Amino acid sequence: MKVRVLIMPKRGLLDPEGRAVKEMLTDNGFTVKDVKVGKVVELEVEEGTDIKKLVEGFLINPLVEEYIIE
Amino acid sequence: MKVRVLIMPKRGLLDPEGRAVKEMLTDNGFTVKDVKVGKVVELEVEEGTDIKKLVEGFLINPLVEEYIIE
Numbered sequence: 001m002k003v004r005v006l007i008m009p010k011r012g013l014l015d016p017e018g019r020a021v022k023e024m025l026t027d028n029g030f031t032v033k034d035v036k037v038g039k040v041v042e043l044e045v046e047e048g049t050d051i052k053k054l055v056e057g058f059l060i061n062p063l064v065e066e067y068i069i070e
Numbered sequence: 071m072k073v074r075v076l077i078m079p080k081r082g083l084l085d086p087e088g089r090a091v092k093e094m095l096t097d098n099g100f101t102v103k104d105v106k107v108g109k110v111v112e113l114e115v116e117e118g119t120d121i122k123k124l125v126e127g128f129l130i131n132p133l134v135e136e137y138i139i140e
Contacts, residue, residue, distance in 0.1 A: 006110050007110075008110065008112070018111075021111065021129070024128065025124065025128060028127075028128060030115060030116075030119060030124055031115065031116040031119070032114070032115050033112065033114040033116075034112075034113070034114040034116065035111065035114075036110075036111070036112040036113070036114055037107070037109060037110070037111050037112075037128055038109070038110040038112070039092065039107060039109060039110065040076050040077075040078065040105070040106075040107070040108040040109065040110050041088075041105065041107050042078070042104075042105070042106040042107075043102065043104070044102070044103040044104040044105075045100060045101065045102050045103065046100075046101040046103075049100060049101070054095065054100055057098075058094065058095060058098060058111070059091070
């Protein structure tokens with residue numbers, strides 16, 4: 001099965017890459033209110049794989065990141 | 071308006087991070103057929119912003135990356 005996991009910095013925590021992108025876009029004439037940068041991990045795994053265990057155990061840092069499974 | 075852009079390495083091109091994640095998951099007992107790692111950029115911009123121009127001009131490298139706007 002295919003699963004897409006979006007991993008984002010937790011709201012309120014530092015997101016230096018998001019800040020840098022926002023500044024760069026603003027410098028280039030865009031009006032940008034907010035930018036957040038995270039990761040996408042697209043997985044193709046066996047049926048029945050415990051995705052929550054896989055993601056929480058191996059892909060994210062729960063202190064600073066949150067995730068959405070699609 | 072809020073826009074989410076998913077930026078992935080083009081199919082067939084090197085994805086060293088995806089390969090590393092696949093290997094790490096396999097070492098930890100998961101049966102993983104494929105892993106691709108990309109970026110998510112969540113933008114909050116003015117209504118009417120030319121998103122295609124923003125993404126193609128400033129966020130991606132069209133030689134090696136492709137994107138989906140959600």
